[in-house]
Amino acid sequence: MNRQISRVAGLAMGLMILLIVATTYWQTWARPALAERQDNAIQRVAQFEIKRGPILSPSRILARNKERIVGDRRFYLRRYPQGLLTAHVVGYSTVARARTGLERSLNSILTGSERSLSSLVDRSLDKLNGRPIVGDTVVTTLDVNGQRAALEALGTRCGSVVVLDPRTGRVRVIVSSPSYNPNDIEENFGRIEKIRADCTPASPLLNRASQGLYPPGSTFKVVTASAALDSRTFTTASTFYDPGYCSVYGKRVNNFDTSRPFGNVTLATALQFSVNSVFCNIGLKLGAKVIVKQAKAFGFYERPPLETPESERLPSGLYKGGELYDPRRDRDVDPGRMAFGQERLLVTPLQMAMVAGTIGNDGILMRPFVVEKTVTPNGKTRTRTRPTKIRRAVTPATARDVGDMMVRAVQAGTGTAAQIPGLRIGGKTGTAETGIDGSNTTWFMAFAGADGEKPRYAIAVVLQNQSRTGGATAAPIARQVLQALLPSTAKN
Amino acid sequence: MSARNKELLNLGFAALVASAAFASVSIVGTGLVTTRWLGYVGVVFGLYLVAHIVARFTVPYADPTLLPLVGLLTALGLTVIYRLGPEDARRQAVWVALGIGVLAATLFWLRYDYRALERYKYIFGISAVVLLLLPSVPGLGHRVNGVKLWIKVGPMQFQPGELAKIFMIIFLAGYLRDKREALAQGRLKDLGPLLLIWGASMLVLVQTSDLGSALLNFGIFLAMVYAATGRLIYVVAGLGLFLAGSAALYNALDRVQQRVTVWLHPWTDERVYCSISGELDFRQNCDSYQLVKSLYSIANGGYGGTGLGKGTFTTVDGTQLIPYLNTDFIYSAIAQEVGLVGSAAVLLLVMVFVARGMRIALIAQDGFSKLLATGLTFGLALQTFIIVGGVLRVVPLTGITMPFVSYGGSSILSNFIMLALLLLVSNRAAATAVNR
Numbered sequence: 001m002n003r004q005i006s007r008v009a010g011l012a013m014g015l016m017i018l019l020i021v022a023t024t025y026w027q028t029w030a031r032p033a034l035a036e037r038q039d040n041a042i043q044r045v046a047q048f049e050i051k052r053g054p055i056l057s058p059s060r061i062l063a064r065n066k067e068r069i070v071g072d073r074r075f076y077l078r079r080y081p082q083g084l085l086t087a088h089v090v091g092y093s094t095v096a097r098a099r100t101g102l103e104r105s106l107n108s109i110l111t112g113s114e115r116s117l118s119s120l121v122d123r124s125l126d127k128l129n130g131r132p133i134v135g136d137t138v139v140t141t142l143d144v145n146g147q148r149a150a151l152e153a154l155g156t157r158c159g160s161v162v163v164l165d166p167r168t169g170r171v172r173v174i175v176s177s178p179s180y181n182p183n184d185i186e187e188n189f190g191r192i193e194k195i196r197a198d199c200t201p202a203s204p205l206l207n208r209a210s211q212g213l214y215p216p217g218s219t220f221k222v223v224t225a226s227a228a229l230d231s232r233t234f235t236t237a238s239t240f241y242d243p244g245y246c247s248v249y250g251k252r253v254n255n256f257d258t259s260r261p262f263g264n265v266t267l268a269t270a271l272q273f274s275v276n277s278v279f280c281n282i283g284l285k286l287g288a289k290v291i292v293k294q295a296k297a298f299g300f301y302e303r304p305p306l307e308t309p310e311s312e313r314l315p316s317g318l319y320k321g322g323e324l325y326d327p328r329r330d331r332d333v334d335p336g337r338m339a340f341g342q343e344r345l346l347v348t349p350l351q352m353a354m355v356a357g358t359i360g361n362d363g364i365l366m367r368p369f370v371v372e373k374t375v376t377p378n379g380k381t382r383t384r385t386r387p388t389k390i391r392r393a394v395t396p397a398t399a400r401d402v403g404d405m406m407v408r409a410v411q412a413g414t415g416t417a418a419q420i421p422g423l424r425i426g427g428k429t430g431t432a433e434t435g436i437d438g439s440n441t442t443w444f445m446a447f448a449g450a451d452g453e454k455p456r457y458a459i460a461v462v463l464q465n466q467s468r469t470g471g472a473t474a475a476p477i478a479r480q481v482l483q484a485l486l487p488s489t490a491k492n
Numbered sequence: 493m494s495a496r497n498k499e500l501l502n503l504g505f506a507a508l509v510a511s512a513a514f515a516s517v518s519i520v521g522t523g524l525v526t527t528r529w530l531g532y533v534g535v536v537f538g539l540y541l542v543a544h545i546v547a548r549f550t551v552p553y554a555d556p557t558l559l560p561l562v563g564l565l566t567a568l569g570l571t572v573i574y575r576l577g578p579e580d581a582r583r584q585a586v587w588v589a590l591g592i593g594v595l596a597a598t599l600f601w602l603r604y605d606y607r608a609l610e611r612y613k614y615i616f617g618i619s620a621v622v623l624l625l626l627p628s629v630p631g632l633g634h635r636v637n638g639v640k641l642w643i644k645v646g647p648m649q650f651q652p653g654e655l656a657k658i659f660m661i662i663f664l665a666g667y668l669r670d671k672r673e674a675l676a677q678g679r680l681k682d683l684g685p686l687l688l689i690w691g692a693s694m695l696v697l698v699q700t701s702d703l704g705s706a707l708l709n710f711g712i713f714l715a716m717v718y719a720a721t722g723r724l725i726y727v728v729a730g731l732g733l734f735l736a737g738s739a740a741l742y743n744a745l746d747r748v749q750q751r752v753t754v755w756l757h758p759w760t761d762e763r764v765y766c767s768i769s770g771e772l773d774f775r776q777n778c779d780s781y782q783l784v785k786s787l788y789s790i791a792n793g794g795y796g797g798t799g800l801g802k803g804t805f806t807t808v809d810g811t812q813l814i815p816y817l818n819t820d821f822i823y824s825a826i827a828q829e830v831g832l833v834g835s836a837a838v839l840l841l842v843m844v845f846v847a848r849g850m851r852i853a854l855i856a857q858d859g860f861s862k863l864l865a866t867g868l869t870f871g872l873a874l875q876t877f878i879i880v881g882g883v884l885r886v887v888p889l890t891g892i893t894m895p896f897v898s899y900g901g902s903s904i905l906s907n908f909i910m911l912a913l914l915l916l917v918s919n920r921a922a923a924t925a926v927n928r
Contacts, residue, residue, distance in 0.1 A: 002854050004719040005866050009850035016843040020836050021878060022884040025831040026790045034791040037759075039776050039814050042788045042828075046804045068808065075808050095808045216566035243872070 038098045048075045048095060051376045053110045053135035055090055055102060057142045060371070062090045065102065068454045074132065075188070078103070084179035088172075088207035089140075089308060089370060092182040092428035098187070101207075102138065102370070105309040109374050136382055137375040141165075146173040149484030153477040158199035159463035160208035161481055166357030166389035166447055166458040169366035171306070173459075173481060174350070176208035184218065197314060210304060210313045213346035214462050217430030217470065218274045218414075219443045220341030220422040222402060224353055225271055227294035228282050229398040236268040236401050246336060247282030252424045256392055271405040272413035274429060276340045283339025287330040292318070295392040298355045299365060301326060305390075306350070307371045316347035341430060349460040352445045355457030359406065360426065360447025363399035365390045403447070417475035420482060425453045427478070438467035444474035448482055457482060494797045495547045495922065502560035503544060507537045510567035513800055517575045520801030532574075535585065536567055536673065543592045550599040551919035553926060558918070560843045562911055563762055566591075566904075568838065569897035571816045572825050575801055580818055580899055587901040591908035596913035606916040613666030617661040621692060622655035624709075628699040638740060648918050651902035654893075658909055660709060661716070661867035666719035669859040676721040687733075702750050703738070704878055704890025706870070708733050715870045716863055719853075750886045754780040755888035760785075783889050785814045786824035790835075790884070797831025804828070818899040820891045838897075839880070846873045848852045852918040862899045868910050 026034070035043045055063040065076040078093045080086070091101015099107060112135035143163075152160035154177035163173035178197040185192065195204040205211060228234040230246070244261030262275055270278035283291060291473060295301070295317065301324065303313040318325045327333045330480045337343035350368065358365045366387055373384040394402070406426030408416045415427040427446030434440065449455035459475040459481065493500075511533045540563045547554060566588050574581035602608070609616070642737040643650050649761035668675070674754035695896040696706055697900050714730045717723075742749055750767060766778035776784045792804065803825065805813055817825050848868030856862045872895050879898075882889035893903040 001722075001859065001862055002717060004722045005850060005853045005862060007904065008715050008866055008870055009718050009847070009853075012748055012846045012850065012870050013843060015873055015877040015881075016846065019880050019884065020839050022791065022881065022886045023827060023835050023839070024832055026787060026884060027793055027795065027835075031791045031794060034788055037783070037788075039774070040788045042804045045807055045813070046792060046798075049804075070808060070810050077808070119590055155504065164554060232496050247553075411538065 021417075025076065025451050030324045032221075034353070044098065044110060044267055045075075045164060045302075046072070046084045047107075047111060048077060049073065049132060051076050051132045051134040052078065052093065052332055053112070053137045053374075053377070055110070055138045057086075057140050057141065057144050058248060060144045061088050062140065062142070062144075064092075076132070078182075080145075080182040082144060082223040083181045083183065084141060085144055085151060085175075087179045087182045087455055088176045088209065089142065089174045091308075092185045094186040096186050099203075100312065102140070105228065106138055106371070109138060110391075112136055112377075117337070120409055124465055126131070134377040136377070139372045139375060140170060140370050141170040141372045142174070142370065143172045143485060146481060146485045147175055148171075148407055148479070150175040150481045151177060151179055153480040156197050157211070157463050158197050158202065158208070158465060159461065159474075160212060160475065162209050162349045162353040162366055162460045163481060163485065164353050164458045165367075165452055166366065167454060168355075169368045170387075171368055171370040172485060173458070174209045174370065174462040176206065176430070177211070178204045179201050179284040179350045180436060184419070204341040208309070208310065208349065208462070210348050210350045211304060212348060213314055213316070213319070213430035214348075214441045214443075214463070214464070216316075216345055216347040216352065216435075217432035217441065217443055218276075218341055219277050219352055219355075219430035219445050219460075219470075220347070221271060221274065221339070221426050222344060222359065222406065222428050222445075223295050223298060224279050224282055224291055224339040225267065225402050225405065226298075226359070226394045226398055227291050228267065230294065230394050230399055230460050233288060234267055234282065234408065236266065236405060238267045240270065240275075240278045242270075242277045243279065246277035246284075268405045271402075271428070272408045274414050279340040280336040283335040286339075288327055288333045288334065288335040288338055289330050292327060294394075297365075297391065298358055299351060299393075300347070303348050304348070304354065305367050305369075307369060314348055316345075316351040318344050320344060328387050341432065349462045351460075352443065352462075353458050353460035356395045356406075356427075356447050356454075356460060359399050359403050360401045360449070360458055361399075362396045362453035362454075363394040365391055365393045368430075406446070414471040415444060415446070415475050417471055418446060418482075419484075420448070422450070423448050423482070423486075425482075426455075426456070427475065431466075431471075439465045440467065440469075442466040442470035442473045444470050444478045446478055457485065495553055496544070498546065499544060499559055501639075503537070503540055503563055504565040506540075506560045506567065509564060510536065510571065513568060513571045514574070516799065516921040517571055517801040521575070533567075536563075536570065536588070536901065537712070539589055539592050541575070543595055546596040546599055546880065547915065548598035550603040552571070553922035554915040554919035555556055557909060557924070558845065559659070559912060561637075561841055563840045564612070565581075565841055565845075565896040568826070569894075569899070570823065571800065571901050572822060572829070572897075574820050576825060584899050584904070587904045590901070592903045593911045594808060594905050595908040596720070596910055599804075599915065602912075602916055606913065607858070607860055609662050613663045615895075617663035617667070618662060620656040620659035622703075623652040623659065624692075624696045625699060626652045627643055631804075632927065638854050647784075651900070653700075653904045654787070654906035657705075657871060658868070658906055658913070659710060661712060661864065661871060662913075664716045665860050665863035665867055668716055668863055672720040672859065675717070675726070676723060688782060689794055703751060703888065704888065704892040707734075707890070708878055708892065711874045712867055712871045715874075716733060716867045720859070720863055720868045750779055751888045751890065754783055755885065758784050767814050782815055783823070783883075783885065786883050787819075787885065788819050788826040789814060792829040793831040793835070795830040795832050797827075797829050797834055800829045802829065816891070820889075820898070821883060822894055822898045823883045826897075842873070842895075848923050849914055852901075852914060852921060856921040859915045861920065865914060868914055872907075872910065 059082050063080050067081045068075045068077055084224055091103040093099045093103040112133055150173050153488045160176045164171055169210045178195050180192045242262040244263055301317045303315050304326050334343050367390050369385045374382045376382050403426050410418050414429040418427050424448050425448040430443030432441040445460040447455035448457045459478050461477045463473050466473045514529045572586050591902035605753055626643050717726050760775040763772035764775055766773040767780055780852055800823050853862050875895050879892050879894050881887040893900050895907050
């Protein structure tokens with residue numbers, strides 16, 4: 001019988017070894033993946049024992065800790081002193097609903113888990129001594145006054161404002177309306193669900209600046225004009241005849257206002273007054289692929305490289321059935337409609353601010369960033385973001401020509417409502433009709449700076465459900481936000 | 493050194509380890525370095541000292557590692573239970589005390605010759621079936637968490653399945669010793685009892701809808717049949733029948749079906765039907781909530797664990813994250829706090845116990861003793877495997893206790909009876925070897 005007993009013993013021992021192997025699997029190999037899961041409540045709670053680093057703007061506190069002692073444990077919960085002003089970009093870190101925004105994407109920095117070996121030893125010693133782990137501080141590039149001005153200007157309207165420094169890529173303003181108070185996420189989520197605005201659903205949690213996709217309307221003409229000039233097929237003085245419409249495959253595509261055809265116009269005048277038929281004809285001449293290629297040079301078809309979570313940034317471009325669509329042949333899309341911003345084009349406000357900024361920055365696209373630096377708990381700077389060039393999107397000559405045309409649009413064209421005395425502003429309006437009266441998506445994008453200087457600001461404003469044009473609705477918001485930003489930068 | 497002196501030394505080591513563990517929990521819990529925990533360790537160590545002295549008189553030659561191993565496992569269980577809820581730990585300590593009383597009583601009662609049990613094998617066999625079916629008796633049975641495993645008499649709750657398991661092992665050891673030659677011949681008519689027991693376990697499965705106990709009892713049965721006959725065909729046929737039976741019942745038993753689904757796909761990306769709320773939800777928030785939360789707990793331990801007393805088991809508001817943490821899921825609490833190093837050590841303790849138990853079966857002289865020791869030891873190994881394997885998602889999760897570690901009176905008491913029987917078998921085997 002002993003042989004059988006030995007075998008049964010072997011089986012019993014084998015079962016125990018299997019348990020050790022399985023434990024090893026979960027505690028080592030599968031551990032990181034489990035820690036990442038959104039429903040991992042233990043990980044979430046354990047992370048609240050870490051003294052999370054604060055998130056700051058150059059002059060304000062955007063996120064800080066509030067201690068709560070439960071039984072024998074000390075938890076560090078988050079408070080957001082700026083409330084709804086920086087909700088979308090900073091995001092939230094709560095027990096109930098995981099994380100979003102920078103709180104999510106910079107979690108390892110804020111919890112101090114991304115560190116050198118020596119601090120790893122310190123951290124382990126702290127842990128043994130029962131001291132809380134302290135994370136790094138994140139300093140952002142945001143201007144809280146600008147954030148406030150943008151949200152106040154948007155009011156109850158649904159939309160977004162993005163302001164960049166085109167010379168460096170620093171994000172100064174990034175707001176989405178309606179906003180929400182991140183302090184309500186944990187205990188008063190009902191209040192967030194009750195938020196209403198001039199659109200349904202109001203989606204207050206959506207970061208429209210980088211997650212919202214909207215038809216660009218005439219703002220896209222800047223991309224078309226860049227392609228036209230860069231191709232050397234056209235100059236600013238190229239003349240077109242505008243009958244008030246353009247024929248595409250035998251169908252008429254009307255101007256915004258068909259009652260007043262412009263007759264003979266130059267490209268410069270066409271951009272100044274946003275004449276659809278001219279751009280339609282340019283598009284037919286250039287072909288869809290050339291325009292798509294130019295759009296890609298401006299950053300379309302990639303997620304804009306910001307520090308926020310990847311899932312909160314969407315690429316701009318042609319969309320087909322909810323998916324980004326890159327046409328292989330010219331005849332796959334209608335170049336005439338595409339040239340003035342129709343034809344399934346969808347863009348984010350962040351992307352359009354990048355386009356305006358590139359024109360203002362002599363054709364060089366800078367990588368946008370919102371994290372200025374990270375600082376250790378002892379106050380030493382750990383990392384500092386250096387401005388980096390993504391690529392040259394257009395030649396300096398094209399940038400200058402397109403920029404001049406945009407300046408004329410603000411001086412005496414569709415964008416006059418954005419004028420600010422003493423500033424050189426080049427802008428482009430956009431009004432994308434959705435077919436339903438009173439529900440246009442309106443745009444204004446611009447670069448702005450003192451005369452004779454490189455522009456300091458690139459702005460994009462989008463509004464949903466508007467009955468009037470971009471020039472009448474979005475351009476005044478751009479003016480208000482830029483005015484709010486001016487004094488603070490004058491001090492710099 | 494005599495076996496009992498070795499045992500005393502081993503108990504000393506066990507007490508040291510247990511002291512360190514409880515001191516850690518106590519210091520983290522109160523935030524003060526005090527010696528209050530010494531009293532607790534003293535009480536537990538005192539109990540095992542009593543067991544040791546009883547063993548000196550009744551089983552002087554018995555294996556010297558079993559009692560200290562059990563001492564360490566129960567002390568560790570008590571430490572973790574204390575850490576999760578001091579009230580439960582006090583009750584558990586009383587159960588351990590009663591368990592040691594039962595151990596002493598069993599040792600005294602059977603100190604001359606435990607083989608007398610063999611004569612009453614049919615009584616044990618019938619009692620086992622009766623005990624297993626008791627929870628199904630209307631008015632007596634008590635359903636806990638969807639499973640009918642409890643009987644309730646007044647304020648007392650008892651899980652008869654634990655005792656039934658030991659009775660069944662005694663019966664099988666006696667019965668198989670008688671019939672092993674005939675069974676080894678493999679005549680068709682001798683398959684009768686095998687089929688009978690298969691039928692009985694299926695019946696119990698249907699009655700209690702508890703897959704864990706059915707699997708445990710049937711597994712012990714197959715291991716003992718194999719040990720007795722050496723015919724692998726019985727094991728294969730038995731497993732086949734069990735699987736076929738389970739598969740046939742799969743559709744009839746919602747509960748079994750749900751357990752298997754949870755085991756195979758604990759996470760869903762889409763909302764699925766939730767049997768708890770009746771609404772659509774992610775499975776990880778519903779049916780597989782316990783399993784998934786327990787896996788998170790284990791994973792959070794990593795290599796070294798969070799440290800005893802420093803694991804995360806509650807939310808920031810203080811509500812429990814994992815239900816049944818000190819019974820079914822005690823392993824996930826241990827794994828989080830002592831990490832891979834510690835939980836592997838706990839499993840190694842069980843492994844050493846299993847190795848010693850099987851060694852007892854090997855050196856025992858007669859068939860009854862061999863089969864008894866094999867059945868008891870394999871039962872402990874299989875029970876540990878089913879519950880810990882369930883928690884680790886190796887097998888579908890079923891609610892049974894982790895021997896000697898989990899909170900629960902019935903489990904502790906019957907495990908101490910098992911320990912007593914192993915000590916008795918070991919004592920006789922070693923004594924015969926010494927006297928020869």
